[in-house]
Amino acid sequence: MEAKRVETVSARVDAAVSSTDSVEDELELSAVRHRPEGLEQLEAQTRFSRKELQILYRGFKNECPSGVVNEDTFKDIYAQFFPQGDASTYAHFLFNAFDTDHNGSVSFEDFVMGLSILLRGTVQEKLIWAFNLYDINKDGYITKEEMLDIMKAIYDMMGKCTYPVLKEETPRQHVEVFFQKMDKNKDGVVTIDEFIDCCQNDENIMRSMHLFENVL
Amino acid sequence: MAAGVAAWLPFARAAAIGWMPVANLPMPIAPTEKNKRQDELIILNVSGRRFQTWRNTLDRYPDTLLGSSEKEFFYNEETKEYFFDRDPDVFRSVLNFYRTGKLHYPRYECISSYDEELAFFGIVPEIIGDCCYEEYKDRKRENVERLMDDQEDNKDAKLPNMTFRETMWRAFENPHTSTMALVFYYVTGFFIAVSVITNVVETVPCGSAPNQKEVPCGERYTVAFFCMDTACVMIFTVEYLMRLYAAPNRYRFMRSVMSIIDVVAILPYYIGLVMTDNEDVSGAFVTLRVFRVFRIFKFSRHSQGLRILGYTLKSCASELGFLLFSLTMAIIIFATVMFYAEKGSSSSKFTSIPASFWYTIVTMTTLGYGDMVPKTIAGKIFGSICSLSGVLVIALPVPVIVSNFSRIYHQNQRADKRRAQKMQKARLARIRLSKTGSSNAFLHSKRNGLFNEALELTGNTEEEKCLSKSTSLIESQHHHLLHCLEKTTNHEFVDEQYYQQSYLEAGLQNYPSQSPSLSSQDGVTGTCCTRRSKKRHTPLPNASAPAHMQPLTHTHTHQQGLQELSTIHIQPLSTSRSSLNMRIDEPAPLNCQSSQITTAIISIPTPPVTTPEGDAHLPAGPTHQNVVKVSAL
Numbered sequence: 001m002e003a004k005r006v007e008t009v010s011a012r013v014d015a016a017v018s019s020t021d022s023v024e025d026e027l028e029l030s031a032v033r034h035r036p037e038g039l040e041q042l043e044a045q046t047r048f049s050r051k052e053l054q055i056l057y058r059g060f061k062n063e064c065p066s067g068v069v070n071e072d073t074f075k076d077i078y079a080q081f082f083p084q085g086d087a088s089t090y091a092h093f094l095f096n097a098f099d100t101d102h103n104g105s106v107s108f109e110d111f112v113m114g115l116s117i118l119l120r121g122t123v124q125e126k127l128i129w130a131f132n133l134y135d136i137n138k139d140g141y142i143t144k145e146e147m148l149d150i151m152k153a154i155y156d157m158m159g160k161c162t163y164p165v166l167k168e169e170t171p172r173q174h175v176e177v178f179f180q181k182m183d184k185n186k187d188g189v190v191t192i193d194e195f196i197d198c199c200q201n202d203e204n205i206m207r208s209m210h211l212f213e214n215v216l
Numbered sequence: 217m218a219a220g221v222a223a224w225l226p227f228a229r230a231a232a233i234g235w236m237p238v239a240n241l242p243m244p245i246a247p248t249e250k251n252k253r254q255d256e257l258i259i260l261n262v263s264g265r266r267f268q269t270w271r272n273t274l275d276r277y278p279d280t281l282l283g284s285s286e287k288e289f290f291y292n293e294e295t296k297e298y299f300f301d302r303d304p305d306v307f308r309s310v311l312n313f314y315r316t317g318k319l320h321y322p323r324y325e326c327i328s329s330y331d332e333e334l335a336f337f338g339i340v341p342e343i344i345g346d347c348c349y350e351e352y353k354d355r356k357r358e359n360v361e362r363l364m365d366d367q368e369d370n371k372d373a374k375l376p377n378m379t380f381r382e383t384m385w386r387a388f389e390n391p392h393t394s395t396m397a398l399v400f401y402y403v404t405g406f407f408i409a410v411s412v413i414t415n416v417v418e419t420v421p422c423g424s425a426p427n428q429k430e431v432p433c434g435e436r437y438t439v440a441f442f443c444m445d446t447a448c449v450m451i452f453t454v455e456y457l458m459r460l461y462a463a464p465n466r467y468r469f470m471r472s473v474m475s476i477i478d479v480v481a482i483l484p485y486y487i488g489l490v491m492t493d494n495e496d497v498s499g500a501f502v503t504l505r506v507f508r509v510f511r512i513f514k515f516s517r518h519s520q521g522l523r524i525l526g527y528t529l530k531s532c533a534s535e536l537g538f539l540l541f542s543l544t545m546a547i548i549i550f551a552t553v554m555f556y557a558e559k560g561s562s563s564s565k566f567t568s569i570p571a572s573f574w575y576t577i578v579t580m581t582t583l584g585y586g587d588m589v590p591k592t593i594a595g596k597i598f599g600s601i602c603s604l605s606g607v608l609v610i611a612l613p614v615p616v617i618v619s620n621f622s623r624i625y626h627q628n629q630r631a632d633k634r635r636a637q638k639m640q641k642a643r644l645a646r647i648r649l650s651k652t653g654s655s656n657a658f659l660h661s662k663r664n665g666l667f668n669e670a671l672e673l674t675g676n677t678e679e680e681k682c683l684s685k686s687t688s689l690i691e692s693q694h695h696h697l698l699h700c701l702e703k704t705t706n707h708e709f710v711d712e713q714y715y716q717q718s719y720l721e722a723g724l725q726n727y728p729s730q731s732p733s734l735s736s737q738d739g740v741t742g743t744c745c746t747r748r749s750k751k752r753h754t755p756l757p758n759a760s761a762p763a764h765m766q767p768l769t770h771t772h773t774h775q776q777g778l779q780e781l782s783t784i785h786i787q788p789l790s791t792s793r794s795s796l797n798m799r800i801d802e803p804a805p806l807n808c809q810s811s812q813i814t815t816a817i818i819s820i821p822t823p824p825v826t827t828p829e830g831d832a833h834l835p836a837g838p839t840h841q842n843v844v845k846v847s848a849l
Contacts, residue, residue, distance in 0.1 A: 055223075055255065056226075058223070059223025059224060060223070063223065081225070081228045081697065081698075082698070084709055093234075094231050094234065097234070111227070114230075115227060115230050118231070118233050119226070119230050126233055130236065133234045134234075151238065154238065154701070154705060155707075157701060158701065158702075158707055159709070160715065161709065161711065161714075162707040162708060162709060162710060162715065163708045163709075163710040163715070164707065164708075165715070170707075174238070174705075174706075177240065178237075178238060182237075195237070204239070204242050205236055205239075208236040208243045209233065209236060211232075211233075211236075211246055211700075212229050212230055212232065214246065214248060
C-alpha cells in the first residue's frame, strides 16, 4: 500500500518564457513528478479490473512520463486522432471535464475516474458527465452560447475538407436543433433534468451511449 | 498516428460520448475484436540475446516485419519464441523504435550493416529521428562516395566502341588511362616548366662584354630565347587545339577557366609576331609579355591541391570581400587622420590623403618599410594606433578563410551536395505522405467499411472474404471514431481535391432544384471532369471509371451535392471518392465481384426525401451496375 505521494521536485521554469529567473531554477531537476495511488485503491474507486488499470497506466505513462498531463500535451495527443481538423478547442473542453479538481493538470487518477464513468458507468452517470462537459462555466445551466462554443469546437475537428462544405451557420443551426429538442420550458437554457429526461426519451442517444462499452 | 498515442485511443473513443447527445443521427457500429486476447509478452530471440516485449508494442507498426504476420515465419515451436539470426546490437535500436516511436542511429554502427538490418525488418530509414538523421545522412553519403570512387577506378578499364575523339578527351582529363596520355601529360608539364624558367632567365643580366653595360640574357641571346619561346608556344597551341577538338561540348570548353588561361598564355607570342615592326606599340607589346607568366597556371591541371585552393578562394569570396572592405575602411580612416596630423610638420612625406594610403597599408600589415614615418607627436600616436588595429583587422577574417579551406578539402563536391538536397526533398515528401496517409487511410477504409457493412447486410459471405484488406484493430477503431464524428456533425471527411470541387460548385449554384442544376452543370462538369482526368490514373478499376467517364453520373453527383446540409448522400460520394483515392492497393472489392453497393441515408429534420436516383444512375461502366439501398431512420 503506497501512500499517495506528490513529489514536486521543482516547477520547471521555461527558459523561453521567463528570462529573469536565476540559473538555479533551471538547473533544478525538471518536471513535476506524480505517483498515483496504489492499484488496490484505484481498483476500489473505479470499475476497472487490475489488468485493465495496468494497461491504462502503461499507456498513460508512456505518453506522459511525468505522471500528469498538462493541457498542451493533452491537446497534442487528442489532435493526433483528428489529423484533418483542429481538435484543440474541443480538447480544451475535454481537459476541463477531466480535470475535476481544476488544478490545471490531469493526473492518472482523474484520467481513470473519467474513463470509468465513460466506459463503465450507468447511462445516468454518462449523461451527467456529458452535461458537465457542455456546461462550460459549471453553473448548472447550458446556455446557447456555451452550446455554440462546444458545437463549433466539434465542427472544427472536421477540418476544412468536408462534404458538404461547412458553412458559417451550420454550428448555429445545429445548436438551434439541439435546443428545440432539449429545452422543454423554452427558457433559453437547458438544465440537467431537462437534459437527462430528453436524452432518456431519445432512442438514438440511448443506443449510442452503449456504443463504447467494449472499449478496452 | 504515433505509436504511443495508440494507447490513448480508448480514451479518445470514450470521450466521444460527449458528442452523442448532440448528434442527430445514429452512430455506426463499433468494430469488435474477433478474438480478444489479453496482451501477452512475446520473446524475441536475436542470435541468443532475448528481448521481451508486449505483443501490442509490436503491433503498432503493422507494415513492418515484426508488426505483421511475417514474424510467424520465424516462430520456433519448441521454445515458443521468435528467433532471428541477426545482429543483436542493431536489433536494440529496431526494438526501441517500436517502444518509443523514434528510430535512432547508433554512431558506432557501420552504416551498411545498419541499413541492411533496417531493410530486413521492413523499416524505412527516412523515419530516423532528427537527432540522428544528419549523422546518418553524412555517413551514408561518405559511403556512397567511396563506392563511387571504387567504381570509377574499375570503370577506367577501356570501354570498347569509344570514338577516337572520346578517347582523346578521356586521355586529356585523366592521364592515367593510357601510356600515351601519361606521356603527353609529362611532356606538357615539362614544357610549361621550361617556358616559365625561360621567361625568368630572360631577365637575368648575363655577363657583359667589357665596356658595355649589363644586358639581360634575353637581349644577348635573342635568337636562342626566341626559338625556345616558339617551341613552347607551338606545343601549347597544338595542345589547345587538340583539347578543343576532343571536347564533347566545345562552347563550354571555350568558356572554362583552364582554356582561357591557355589562350592568354599563348596570345602574347602571336600578337608579338604580328606587330614587330611598329615602334609605338612595341612598348605595349613588351608589357603583354607579362601575360606569359600565366603559363604557370597551367600547372593547375597537374595539381589537385592548386585546384582546391582556387576553389576555396572562389567560395570564400564573401569572406575575402569582407576583409577587403574592412581594410579599405580602416585605411581611409587612418590615412585621413595621419594626413591631418602630419599636415603641420614641414617636409612631411604625407603630401595628400592618397599618399598616406601607402603609409597606412604598410603599417597595418606590419610591414613598416620606413620610407614614410610620422614626425609630429599626434602623428606618432595615431600611427601606433594604426599598427595595433591593423593586426586585428587582418587577423579576423583569416581564420574564416582557413577553416573554409579545410572544410572544402574534406567536404564533398557540389554534385554530392545537390544529390543530398534531392534526398532531403524525397525524405520530406515521404514523411508528408505518411502523415497524410492517416487521413487517406480513413477515407479509403470508409469505402471498404461501407462496403463491409453492406455486404454484411446482404449476407454475402464469399465477397466478405474477398476483402482481404485487414486493417489492424487499432486502425478500425480509429476509423470508427472518425465515423462517429461524421455522424455527429452530419458532414463527411473528403479529399482535398473533392473539397475544392464542391466548393467551386457551391459557389456557382444557389438553389437545390434539380432541373436548373442539370443544365448549369455542363460548364462545371467540364472543369471537374478535366480536373479528374488530370489526376494520375492508376489502373484503379471500375469505381473510378464511371465518375470519370460518365458526365451523366457526374452531373448527378453535383446536383445532389447542392442539397441542404442535413442530408447526406453517400451514394454519389462513393463514386467520386473512389476516383480520388490514389491507392492502387485495393483490388479486393473490385476484382471479386461486379456490383457496387451504395447507401443513401436520409436524416430526420429535413422533409425533402431524396430518393436515391440510383435507378436512373446507371453508369455505363462495363463491369457493374449500381444497387442502391436506402436505410431510413
